[in-house]
Amino acid sequence: MTVSNSPAEQAIRAVIYVRISQDRTGAGLGIERQLEDCQALANRNGWNVIDTYSDNDVSAYSGKARKDYQRMLTDLDGGAATVVVTWHTDRLHRFPTELEKYIDLCERRGVATHTVQAGVIDLSTPSGRMTARILGAVAKQESEHKGHRVARARMQKAKNGEWGGGIRPFGWGVATGETKKKIDKKTGEEVEVPVLDMNKAVPEEAAAIETGTEMLLSGGSIRGWVKWLADKGYTTTRGNAITHVDARDMLLRPRNAGIAVYKGEEIGTGPWDQLVPEEKFRAVVAILKDPSRKTTPGAQPKWFGSLIFRCGAPGCTETMRVTKTGRLQLPSYRCRLQHGGGRRAQMVDDYIEDLIIERLSRPDAADLLLPGPEDVDVAALQIESEQIRRRLTDLAGAFGAGQITMPQFTEGSDVARAQLEGVNRQLARAATRDPLVPLVGAPDVRKVWKSMGLQERRTVLRELLDVTLHAPRPGRMPDGTYFDYDAIKVRWVRGAS
Structure with a gap:
């Protein structure tokens, strides 16, 4: 058997673990200070530090994964070292379940734990394990108190309207x-x-x-x-x-x-x-947030009636979309089941838009407008909203002080939230704008219509008309054209034609 005389090879193998919960500057200065103190402790004892594990800006109490800590456990389980050096036990654990796993590993592999602040933690003895558990319980309590203090401070900042930090909000x-x-x-x-x-x-x-x-x-x-x-x-x-x-x-x-x-x-x-x-x-x-709000997945429709016009084929309930058909590959309306070929999409859109413009240009166009929200008292609703929010805050304070029970708090909160939801709905109604407003009464309805975006025009279409496209008749129509206007059936949703 060959005996090595190298001091490094004969020295006890040790590893260092360092961690800080929050590194606001990103400079890692807290980690460096811990590392210096741990290295000095290892040097005084003549240990050979074979590796250093560092988790920067990771709280042990948050539950987030500590990658280097897990890597250290794997290496210790593989016999890499027999001593762990850390600044304090709370750098290693703040959860009892984590501590127990660490104790089990140290017992199995004969690993000792030395700290700069708390001295030696001998996990091989009952008293050493008790000390570790007490220190862990104290560290957990400190974390809980710190979390409570931070939460209270943040809530107070929010109440005072103070900026809590982070990315500058647009606006x-x-x-x-x-x-x-x-x-x-x-x-x-x-x-x-x-x-x-x-x-x-x-x-x-x-x-x-x-x-x-x-x-x-x-x-x-x-x-x-x-x-x-x-x-x-x-x-x-x-x-x-x-x-x-x-x-x-x-x-x-x-x-x-x-x-x-x-x-x-x-x-x-x-x-x-x-x-x-x-x-x-x-x-x-x-x-x-309206669950019934219609959204179109994928690409935005480029045609006025795409996915709004309905298919008139017997038994078909599909909406129409525009595809290129025929020898000339002209854009035409078809449903997903391929009903309705031969309708020139542009001619259909122009026809329906002309119907809308003509109707909104009449003197009685104002009859199409929905009743306005003039009866909504915005100022009174805002006062009521603030009062309900204060009531919710008072309920939370009363529950925290033990003045009311959980069922009382829950019942009171549910009632207040239901009332607040009703107030918010009324406030929303006060600002709801009929999409027909810009068009009704305009000196030149067509000019205003053309200045509107496609999505706004499609909204007006949904509000005014229900359009169904039936199979067109073949050949020349009575008006001399080849476009069958009679195959386009419209129903006015508001008013009459």
Whole structure:
């Protein structure tokens, strides 16, 4: 048997584990300090550190995976080392279940644990295991208290309308002229960044939110607003193209209407600039979250009646779409079951659009408008909404203080939320805009119609007409053309022709 005289080979094999829960600057300074102290402890004891494991910006209490910790356990189970050096036991565990697994592994593999702050934790003895469990229980309690303090602080900030940090929301953040120092996470260098007033609206972005709101209330679509944003050169606050999801989220933010939110619950009003009136915000939310809202998957329709016109073939319930048919490959309306060939799509669209324009140009066009929301008292509803929210907050406080039971809290909350939902529906109705409004009474209805986007015109079509396309007759029609207008059947949804 060959005996090595190398001090490094004879020294006890050790590993170092370091972790910090939160690294706000990204500089990893907390990790470096722990590592220096652990390395010094290993040097004093003459241990040979064969590897270092580091989990930066990962909380042991959050439940998130700690990749290097798991890698260390695998290596220890494989006999890589017999000593673990860490700054404190709470760097290793804050969950009793994790600690028990660690104790089991250390017993099986003869691994000792040494800490800079708490000394040796001998997990091979009952007293050592008891010490580890007590330290773990204390660490868990500290984490729970810290989490409670952080949650309370965040809720108070939300109530006060203070900005909680993160990515600048589209619409707010005007430079104050001051700067602050920050560590660039990519380069690790200290840089100067402008200080923003998150309560002040950025005029051009606020105007874009207002435009998107009006487009939705006028029968437009998120897709149409996304195109408008792209055409105007708008991007996210990170400089990326605004997607459909981004745009939808922007319009659904309660902050737009000056409403403060904490954990998804509205808790009052904030001190920041309001971008849109609350009633318009509620109306947009009602539109975008309506389960019966018709959306078209895939590509946006390019034809006026695509997926709106119905097929008139016997027993068919399909809607029509445009495909190229015949020897000349002309765009024509067909259903999914291939009924209805031979209808020139452009001629059908022009015919239906002319019907709508002619009807809306008549003196009695105002009779087609839906009743307005003049009976809605917006100011009174907003006061009632605030009172209900305060009642919800009071109920939560009373339950926390033990003044009411859980069933009482649940019953009171359910009633208040139902009332708040009703108020919100009324506020939404106050801002609901009939898509026919821009056309009725216009000096030149055709001119206004042509200035509208395709999605807005399709909305008017849905509101006014139910169009069914039957199989056209072959040959020349009585008017001398080859287009069978009689195969197009219309039913007026509002009023009569």
